[in-house]
Amino acid sequence: MANQTMSASKLDQLPEAARARIEQLRLLFIERSKGHLVQIRELLVKRQSAGEVQAADADLMTLAHSFVGTSGIFGFQPLGEAAFKLENTVRETGYSEADFTQAMAGLIEQLNALD
């Protein structure tokens, strides 16, 4: 991912132990995010059922909000931006399904790109 919290050169300057620690936490964040991706897929299925849209959207908004808050500091700014777009879309009353699909696709793309 391009936008690291610290630039590559700065990370290289860190002591080995600190670099390893930061990398370890970053990997944990990726692992957790992959788990959230599974939850998102489940919520998208739930969302297809009649009367479940509102509940599923509330959960999706919570997950998106969590990405907005955390992605930046882990160096995944595009993920934060995609999550921010989805959160704002779902928050709007009477949003269009097309906007939702586009915002959701953007978030899933960023989550799939995590490594």
Place this chain on the structure above:
Amino acid sequence: MSVTYEQATDGSGINLDGRSVCIVDDDNLYRLHLSALLGQAHLRTMEAGDSDSLATVLDKEMPDCILLDYNLESENGFRLHEQLRLRYKNLSPVIMLSGDESQRTAIKAFRMGLYDFLPKRNLRIDEITIAIKKSIARHEVEASRDDEVSELRKKALFDDLTGMYSRAELDKKQSQVSATALHQGSKFAVFSISLAEYRKISTNFGVANADEILRSFAAKIRANIRSDDFCGRYDEDTFHYVMDRNVSIPVVNERLARLNEQLTFSHHLKSVELRISPLIGAAISSDHAGLGHMEQYLATELSRQRQALATQSGPEDWSTLPAAAGAGDPKERRRSSRMRTLKPAYIALEEWSSKINCTVRSLSEGGARVRLERQMALPEYFLIKITASGPLRRVRKCWHVNDEIGIEFCDAQE
């Protein structure tokens, strides 16, 4: 704002090496990562996931700065900040980190006295360190001004909170009385009178409320001394009353009894009733080798009384109010019978949209008796939701004793 102030608070003069920061966030991974990054900026970090763990950290060591998340799992950052300000007089500067970027939230943060507000989205570590530097610099400038004001207060003749003699003036007058008594071979007496619960009131209800009670306490002392005696503020919660004419054991005992009686009173903070009582020690000069010895004796005596009080009441039960006391007793005013219950509920404070868990112990059509998880100050009006499926109802607090409150439903009156 002067140029000097701006220059002093831009943070450029602050070195972060060895400074400490407490990260308050309910996301463990976020805390760990931010801690690792700040560590590389030579900051020493502490962590807390909620208000309880934060209190544990702050009781042990006050950091140079606090990074507080706006949305903790079951708590609101604004509400928590308000509680911290009430509890810690020397609270570090607090910077709010938030996923909520609305202008309304940011404005509210600054109005509520937070030092900075940083949106979490795209947040970079250098933005955080700059904000920390600026906040520490501003805090140091403000603390330095407070120190100057404190110094000026020390030199003042009168204590500006209670209107009594200040400590410096009190010491001067006590020394004069002592010298005169020594010269004339007469006796004088010093009473040391303390508002025992000042610190606990300050912790639970805030410094302003504690000071209001202290003012009231001081006024009662002044009203109960003889016209030719004098008194002054000795320290934060203690006053000295000096009697230098017609001093005898019966006179001192009579005054002790009178002060004990008059300084035991109930004080109402809105609808919270607090029972106030004094700790009093008395020393007569003829029993001691000088003023220093008298003061030493009085300090020991008050310390002994404080320990005895702590043993009686226990660490949490600071108020010795009976379960239903005086004006707080709601029994007489109930319009409908109240059923005993054990229903989970939560209180929602409108201003901070904060949730406080509680239990409804009895319930009627018009109101309820509610037990809080711990003692805390609550506004007169708030919202309550009884059980998960119940409606959110607006209520008025009728009484508040320790961790229990009596409420009436506002919609039931309409």
